[in-house]
Amino acid sequence: MRYLNWGLFWISVYLGLVIFPCLVMFYGKMPGGNGFWWDLSMVLGFAATSMMAIMFFLTARFKRAALPFGVDIIYYFHKQIAILFLLFVLSHPLILIVSEPVVLEMLKPRLINRYMAAGIVSLATIIFIMISSLWRKQFGIHYDNWRYVHVFLSASAFLLALVHIEGVGNYIATPEKRIVWGAIMACWFLLLLYIRLVKPISLLRKPYEVVNVSGERGSAYTLDITPVGHPGIRFMPGQFVWLTIWSSPFSMREHPFSISSSAEQQSKLGFTIKELGDFTRRIKDVSGGQRVYVDGPYGAFSIDRQDDSPGFVFVAGGIGIAPIMSMLRTLSDRKDKRRHLLFFAGANLNRLTFYEELIDLKKKLSLKIVFVLEMPDLNWQGEKGFLTSEIFNRHLSENKHDLEYFICGPVPMIHLVEKILHRLGVPLHHLHSELFDFV
Ligand SMILES: Cc1cc2nc3c(=O)[nH]c(=O)nc-3n(C[C@H](O)[C@H](O)[C@H](O)COP(=O)(O)OP(=O)(O)OC[C@H]3O[C@@H](n4cnc5c(N)ncnc54)[C@H](O)[C@@H]3O)c2cc1C
Structure with a gap:
């Protein structure tokens, strides 16, 4: 309200x-x-x-x-x-x-x-x-x-x-x-x-510096940064910032990235970035101590805005897992007891960013994960192909109309999932999406 x-x-x-x-x-x-x-x-x-x-x-x-x-x-x-x-x-x-x-x-x-x-x-x-x-x-x-x-x-x-x-x-x-x-x-x-x-x-007066860069599955890299000489920003899980690396904040060379780290650990910000173009392909070469500038946080894509929900359903496609990971890590750090469901779509298990950590999170949270693989190995027993209403119907619980949904991935996937969920009776105001594409 x-x-x-x-x-x-x-x-x-x-x-x-x-x-x-x-x-x-x-x-x-x-x-x-x-x-x-x-x-x-x-x-x-x-x-x-x-x-x-x-x-x-x-x-x-x-x-x-x-x-x-x-x-x-x-x-x-x-x-x-x-x-x-x-x-x-x-x-x-x-x-x-x-x-x-x-x-x-x-x-x-x-x-x-x-x-x-x-x-x-x-x-x-x-x-x-x-x-x-x-x-x-x-x-x-x-x-x-x-x-x-x-x-x-x-x-x-x-x-x-x-x-x-x-x-x-x-x-x-x-x-x-x-x-x-x-x-x-x-x-x-x-x-x-x-x-x-x-x-x-x-x-410029509130710089950050890179503390670590590590490779992830799915041609992605996680960049960890920490504030230098100031307490840093306070963010809600799922929010994003504009990052400036290799240039000054005056240059207008900034790129939006979701924070993938837990909102319960605000002294460090983590970003998980998939290689795509000129900027993102250079992330793996960033060295420790590199100065970085952070404009943010921004965005309304956060579980903290829907705190009274009986549980959350997350739908991720590819690198769309990044803001969702921030929300899952935060829920885990908060020892959340509600039941949550994650649909994670990707090409195959080897390309699913955070696969191991997600499996690990199942032990800490009441979390069910449905991997939906487009090109799975022959012995794959789980869901195959694209996200469909049948897949959602098979895994969503009876109280699906009461839950809040967070969807992030390729733009066509987001539109498709929104349509499917709405057709399944989920009210539109329970659907929250993050588009990685402004213009
Ligand atoms: C809210 C939001 C959150 C995002 N979070 C993530 C994330 O967590 N992980 C991740 O890997 N990617 C994320 N992205 C996408 C990421 O910003 C782009 O992939 C990246 O900026 C591409 O830059 P590039 O030079 O490597 O690629 P390019 O080939 O130059 O760009 C590819 C496309 O990315 C978009 N883009 C490029 N530069 C910018 C810019 N400065 N500002 C806005 N859009 C731009 C344009 O649509 C462009 O056509 C997010 C995007 C948005 C809008």
Whole structure:
């Protein structure tokens, strides 16, 4: 309930911040005589600019605002709301052109002024940002390069939009309206200062160092780090952080990883990282004493948010076991007595990360484990193939509707498992998933 109330509060703040500047625009003296369509176009333009300003706040990872939803949901919202934002941005000139074709005259090269030009360049930049973000993988754009360009172009598009409003917006001509837009601009600059300067400095002052790197089954490595000169972060099992290794926190070269160690041992953080690309392939070469910076913890994927559940069901695929391992280790350290169930899907036993430790955990916890192997050895007696409703039906207990479910693995697996469990009657609000893929 606490999270729900805070969630509703932040949603209201979001809507308020989008709507407020539009209301201010209509307050007091208005540039009259332009008609409904003209005003509608202006409202959409103002709303889009407010939305753009708030997008920087959405991705600034403010812990208090992110807590009720989880930062991954906020990133997802950012991605989805950007589509509505694009519709607003496109509608703004289209409505003007259709309702007042004379506007096109102002766009002729010899008549266009720099404010209109700023608006057009801003619009083109926004379209480019949207296309490169929605289809980044299809275009083969490397994540780090995409992120640099995304941040730079978004800031440029926003500034150009402000120039456009300043020049053509007689809607902000009165002093109180100028104050509102001045405040929006000031907040935005302060935010930029916070993200690019204050936050990196605070991370720099709280470094960690690597104490151990060890190989795991399934092309994964566990990296253990410990805080240097500070007590470290306090996290809930299942949460994740952004890790910066080999560069400074100013560099924007950070990668999200779930904490795989127990939340009952906060003086050490463990991450279990599967080799995938440039960054993750270098983890095995990290040497002891290497400086590491940790931004976090983030995420709502945690048993500690569902503490009154009679038991937990975990569903892991591949390296999706990492946050689940943190929860299992924590339950074990807490000597939890409830009955838990783990479905762990992978290619074969040799590729199941933490296999030995999981078998060991069965002795410490009331834990049943169902391994589901895609390519098992010939003598394998357990579940085979992919996770199906038959497999869940065979192993879930009668009280399956009362339990809380934590699902982590490849994105298609997560969607499939959510569908199956929902079809089996598990309420949607009992399903908690962690996607290892933001963009
Ligand atoms: C919340 C969360 C928790 C995660 N936990 C784990 C974990 O415990 N163990 C694990 O092995 N992996 C985890 N991942 C995935 C891990 O972050 C990526 O595999 C890693 O960043 C890939 O980097 P790369 O340069 O090696 O690969 P690349 O080939 O460069 O990237 C592969 C894909 O990973 C994603 N990615 C790359 N860099 C970033 C970045 N800086 N930020 C966000 N996404 C990026 C992109 O979708 C990219 O297409 C997690 C991801 C998220 C979002």
